[in-house]
Amino acid sequence: MNRILLFGNPNVGKSVIFSRLTGIDVLMSNYPGTTVELKQGTIKLKNKIYQIIDIPGTYSLSATNKAEEVAINILSSATKNDIILVVIDSTNLERNLFLTLEILKKKLPTILVLNKWDLTQIWGTKINIDNLSKMLDVVVVPVVGISGDGIKNLVETLTHFSLNPKISSVKLPEKNDNIWKFIGKITFSAQTLSHKHPSSFEKLQELTITMPYALIIALSILIFSFIIIRFLGENLTNYFLDPIFNKFYMPFVKNLAETFITNKHILKLLLGNVPEPMESFGILTTGLYVPFVIVLPYIFSFYLILSFLEDSGYLVRVAVVLDNFFHKFGLHGYASIPILLGLGCKVPAVLSTRILENEREKIISVVLILMLTPCLPQSAMIFSILSRYGFVTILSVFFILIFIGLVVGFFLNKILKGETPELFVEMPSYQLPPVFILLKKLYIRMKSFLFESVPMIIFGIFIVNIFDLIGIMHFITKILGPIMTKILGLPDEISIVMISGFLRKDVSIALLTPFDLSLKQTIISCVVLVIYLPCIATFFMLLKEFKLKKSLIIVSSIFLFSMIIGAMLNILL
Amino acid sequence: MKLLTDVPQYKKVIINHLDTGHGTAKKLESLGIRKNVQLKKISPLKSKGPVILSFLNSNCQIAIGHGIAKKIFVSEIS
Ligand SMILES: Nc1nc2c(ncn2[C@@H]2O[C@H](COP(=O)(O)OP(=O)(O)OP(=O)(O)O)[C@@H](O)[C@H]2O)c(=O)[nH]1
Ligand SMILES: [Mg+2]
Numbered sequence: 107m108n109r110i111l112l113f114g115n116p117n118v119g120k121s122v123i124f125s126r127l128t129g130i131d132v133l134m135s136n137y138p139g140t141t142v143e144l145k146q147g148t149i150k151l152k153n154k155i156y157q158i159i160d161i162p163g164t165y166s167l168s169a170t171n172k173a174e175e176v177a178i179n180i181l182s183s184a185t186k187n188d189i190i191l192v193v194i195d196s197t198n199l200e201r202n203l204f205l206t207l208e209i210l211k212k213k214l215p216t217i218l219v220l221n222k223w224d225l226t227q228i229w230g231t232k233i234n235i236d237n238l239s240k241m242l243d244v245v246v247v248p249v250v251g252i253s254g255d256g257i258k259n260l261v262e263t264l265t266h267f268s269l270n271p272k273i274s275s276v277k278l279p280e281k282n283d284n285i286w287k288f289i290g291k292i293t294f295s296a297q298t299l300s301h302k303h304p305s306s307f308e309k310l311q312e313l314t315i316t317m318p319y320a321l322i323i324a325l326s327i328l329i330f331s332f333i334i335i336r337f338l339g340e341n342l343t344n345y346f347l348d349p350i351f352n353k354f355y356m357p358f359v360k361n362l363a364e365t366f367i368t369n370k371h372i373l374k375l376l377l378g379n380v381p382e383p384m385e386s387f388g389i390l391t392t393g394l395y396v397p398f399v400i401v402l403p404y405i406f407s408f409y410l411i412l413s414f415l416e417d418s419g420y421l422v423r424v425a426v427v428l429d430n431f432f433h434k435f436g437l438h439g440y441a442s443i444p445i446l447l448g449l450g451c452k453v454p455a456v457l458s459t460r461i462l463e464n465e466r467e468k469i470i471s472v473v474l475i476l477m478l479t480p481c482l483p484q485s486a487m488i489f490s491i492l493s494r495y496g497f498v499t500i501l502s503v504f505f506i507l508i509f510i511g512l513v514v515g516f517f518l519n520k521i522l523k524g525e526t527p528e529l530f531v532e533m534p535s536y537q538l539p540p541v542f543i544l545l546k547k548l549y550i551r552m553k554s555f556l557f558e559s560v561p562m563i564i565f566g567i568f569i570v571n572i573f574d575l576i577g578i579m580h581f582i583t584k585i586l587g588p589i590m591t592k593i594l595g596l597p598d599e600i601s602i603v604m605i606s607g608f609l610r611k612d613v614s615i616a617l618l619t620p621f622d623l624s625l626k627q628t629i630i631s632c633v634v635l636v637i638y639l640p641c642i643a644t645f646f647m648l649l650k651e652f653k654l655k656k657s658l659i660i661v662s663s664i665f666l667f668s669m670i671i672g673a674m675l676n677i678l679l
Numbered sequence: 680m681k682l683l684t685d686v687p688q689y690k691k692v693i694i695n696h697l698d699t700g701h702g703t704a705k706k707l708e709s710l711g712i713r714k715n716v717q718l719k720k721i722s723p724l725k726s727k728g729p730v731i732l733s734f735l736n737s738n739c740q741i742a743i744g745h746g747i748a749k750k751i752f753v754s755e756i757s
Contacts, residue, residue, distance in 0.1 A: 166709035170702075197738045201711040229738045286713065299736065312721060315731055315742075426742045430728045438744060439729070528744030529729050530706060535738065 107157045110149065110264070111184060113177070113209060114193035115202050116163030117534050119221040121145075122251035122543070123193060124160035127261070131550045132160055134543050135416035136534050137425075137443065139163070139461035142173040144180065151265040156189070162460075167208045172460035181212065189267060190216040196233060196248070197225045199297050203289045206242070207278055215271035216244050219260065223248040230300040238296040243274040252540045311536055314420065320427045327420070335407045339486065340493075342403035351383060351399050359390050375571050384490075385620045393567040396487070396616050397560045402552075404486035408450055409551045410544075417539030417547075421446065422531060429529050435512070436519030437462075438529040441471040448475035450482045450551070452644040456651055466524040469660065470515060472648070476664060478511035479504065480611065480636045483559065487615035488632050495625055503632050510637070510671055559610070562643070566606050566613040573602065593669060594634060595676040596627055603631070604638070611641050626679045630672055638668040683730055683751040688723045691735065692753035699750045710741060717756065 112120040116138030125132050128147030133140055145160040161180060162173035169175040184190065192209055194202040210216060218238070226233060239246040247263050249256035279288050313319040360377060367373050378386025383395035415421050421443060429439030441462055448455035455475045459468045480488060492500045519526075573579045579602050587598025594600075600621065607614030614635050623631065640648065640661065648657040680695050694716050697704050707713065711734060721740065722731040730748035733740045 166705065168705060170706055200737055201709075201734075201739060204709055204711070231738070282708075293736075315721075316723060317726060317728065426729050426731070429742075429744065528703075528747045529742060530710060530744070530747070531742050532710065533731070533740040533742055535740070 107155065108268075109184070109188040110156050110158040111180060111188055111190050112158070112160050112193060113181065113190055113205075114163055115165055115195065115198075115205055116140075117532065118163065118193045118195040118198075118202065119251040120163065120193045121160050123191075123219065123221060123249065123257070123260075124158065125546070126251060126254055126257045128158055131546055133547060133550060135413075135421070135547075136419045136537060136539075137416065137422045138532055138534070139173060139440075139443070139458070142458055142460040143176060149261075149264075151261070151268045154268065156268070164205070166205060171463050176460075181209070184212070184214055186214060186271070186273070188214065189264065189271065190214050191219050191264075192216055193219045193221050196220045196222050197229050197231055199231070199233065200289055200293050203292060204285070207285060207289070210242065210244070210274050210276060211278055213273050215267070215273055217263065217267060218242065218244050218246045220246060220248040221251050223256065224250045224253065232298045232300075234296045238292065241276070241292050241296065243276040245272070252542065314423050315426055315533075317427075320423070324424060324427055327415075331411045331415070335404065335411055336489070338407035338410075339404040340489070342406070343399055343490075347399040347403065351395060355394075356381075356383065356391070363390070371575065375568070375575075384616060387567055387570060387617075387620075389564055389567055389571070392616060393564040396567075396612055397483075397555075397563045400490050401483040401486045401559075401612055402555070404482055404489075405450075405552060405555050406548070408482050409548055412446070412450060413544050413547045414539055417537070417543055419534045419536045422533050425531065426529070426533065433526055434519065435474070435515035436470050436522065436524075436526045437467055437474075437515075438527055440529060440531055441467065441474075444471055445474055445478060448481070449479050449485075452476065452481050452640060453647045456644060456647045459651065463527040464524065466522050467527060468651075469522065469656070470518050472652070472660060473518060473664065474511055474515050476640055476644070476660075477514055477637050478508055480507070481641075483555075483610075483612035484615055484636060487612045491615060491619055492628065492632070495628070499625065499629070503629055506629070506633055506675070507636055510633075514667070558643070562610050563613055566609040569609065570602065570606055570613075570617065573605075589669075593676070594630055594672040596623070596631055597621060600631060603635070607635050608639050608642055608645075611635065626676075629679065630675045633675060634668050634672040637671070638665055680752050680754055683720070683748045683753050684745065686720045686724070686753060686755065688720060691717065691719045691756050693717050693756050694751060694753050696752040697750065698752065699747060703747060703750075707743075707747070711737075711739065712741065712743070712751075718753075 112124055114120050121132045121134040121141050124147065127149055130147040132145050141160055141162045147158050149156050149158050162177045164174040164177040167178055169178050190209060192206050194206065206218065220233065235246050235248060245263060245267060247256065247260050249260055279285055314323050363373060363376050376388050376390045378388030378391050380386045383391050386392055425439040425442045428442045432439050432441055444455045444458040447458055452475055456472055459471050462468050462471060488503060489500060582605060583598050583601050586601035586604065590596045590598050590600045603614050603617040606617055618631055686692055694714055697707065717735040718732045719735060720730065721733055727745060729742040729744050731740060731742045
């Protein structure tokens with residue numbers, strides 16, 4: 107199939123345009139490096155179907171990280187039957203032309219898409235499309251990805267172009283110095299700038315990256331976000347979902363099941379053995395209560411806030427502010443983006459380490475992703491089971507985790523050979539997050555939870571029941587039990603919790619409820635269950651990014667370390 | 680000529696010379712940071728963190744690590 111390739115600098119709006127052209131939902135954010143792998147869709151132009159590919163952004167055709175490598179590889183696979191759509195940020199013509207010229211050198215059918223056309227008005231940039239088109243000998247189409255303006259025109263242009271593909275015959279200078287002269291010539295004749303910056307707003311923007319204000323602002327935003335996430339999450343559970351579950355859903359399924367099913371074992375598998383939805387471990391009770399009543403509200407509130415931070419443009423500033431601090435762990439500030447994503451789910455977090463330059467930095471940040479904090483479903487469960495001990499207890503679990511993570515990062519930086527790469531990052535201007543992007547992202551992330559995580563949670567509960575039924579539970583307890591009691595000071599039946607945590611981390615915390623643990627035991631088991639092993643989905647992502655040997659080394663060292671931590675907590679607390 | 684890190688806040692500069700390795704220079708170039716380009720420094724002089732720059736001829740801001748900024752020679756312009 108012939109292809110349409112969406113190429114361009116990071117953060118110019120390729121994914122927004124991809125989503126407009128194909129109707130496929132992809133993540134879009136206001137920071138460079140959102141897309142790190144290829145996404146395919148199709149588009150029909152005049153009875154012919156084209157495959158259209160959203161590609162990670164790149165600044166040039168020599169890769170500095172894995173995401174750029176993906177982009178460059180696909181360009182080298184392109185042929186004259188494909189169409190290259192070079193997407194440009196209209197407010198940043200000069201820099202974007204550098205990559206454009208590199209692509210034009212490949213002599214492939216190319217169309218230039220001037221995105222963010224709406225901003226040219228605001229920033230006072232005037233672009234003469236005819237001149238630009240003439241000087242580069244390419245078709246130029248202005249669009250506004252976020253509103254969809256110009257997309258129809260783009261499709262018409264594409265249709266027309268697909269019938270008469272054209273390769274630019276522009277003569278490009280060979281030497282590097284001359285390239286910039288050429289770009290200068292183009293911008294001189296195709297662009298006029300008049301600066302009319304809203305200056306008080308600009309000053310405010312600068313505060314978010316100037317110490318010490320930046321730190322105060324960052325901390326306030328962190329605390330504020332935390333309060334909103336917890337407020338929304340907890341109240342949706344307590345005053346909305348829990349009542350619905352207990353008052354309407356439970357009596358209903360209970361009646362239904364008891365009317366139609368007589369087999370004692372199956373009934374127990376479905377409904378569990380006690381009436382409390384958190385402790386019964388039936389597939390239709392705990393299996394649904396955990397994901398829908400406890401975790402889902404947090405998924406909603408967390409990703410609402412995260413999307414807001416991503417799309418406003420604040421996340422990049424966090425990366426810049428944290429740069430100095432992160433150097434202590436052998437990372438530059440940009441590693442904070444994968445780590446923040448890890449607060450939600452480790453799977454996309456591990457994937458997004460592709461934006462980092464070298465292997466050493468990737469390993470350190472993956473270890474931090476896995477150790478610093480629980481994933482969101484697990485955090486939600488920890489909030490839920492620790493809430494009876496009060497807020498300070500919850501905080502102390504997180505504090506212990508962050509402390510351990512930072513110490514480990516610090517030592518990894520000392521132990522692993524190599525240098526810390528320097529930060530280079532473009533800072534997109536602040537914007538009011540487009541509502542359509544906020545909603546779409548919330549939808550993508552909730553959908554992924556419902557369709558990928560919920561089945562795993564139910565499967566996890568199912569496995570625990572089956573183990574119990576056929577007596578494996580007893581066997582596992584016998585083997586692992588002594589480790590639990592001697593090293594961690596936990597009851598030996600907790601072994602089964604350890605096994606289940608590999609399937610789903612939230613399920614493992616839920617499994618703690620029936621044990622009636624002391625406060626100390628609860629803290630130890632929460633801390634150990636967060637770090638000891640990644641869940642299976644994360645493990646597969648590690649394999650994909652790091653190959654077998656490195657993944658196993660990372661996972662087994664973290665496992666050993668978690669046992670040591672558990673033992674130390676057992677002695678200290 | 681002085682180092683980019685020694686330029687006071689809000690001063691405009693032109694880049695004279697990049698004393699970095701070839702790879703870094705190429706990366707900087709693809710981001711638009713190259714010889715003869717005019718920039719305004721946004722971050723304060725004493726900052727130990729990344730140096731934040733805005734381009735005079737576009738609306739783009741960029742942050743570069745302190746270690747790299749120490750290898751960029753510039754002259755102040757008015
Ligand atoms: N004002 C304005 N903003 C836009 C437009 N199109 C996209 N954006 C914003 O640009 C940002 C980046 O969009 P993405 O689609 O994620 O960019 P990308 O090119 O896929 O970026 P990478 O995946 O990082 O390479 C988002 O925050 C959008 O809100 C537009 O037409 N106008
Ligand atoms: Mg993208």
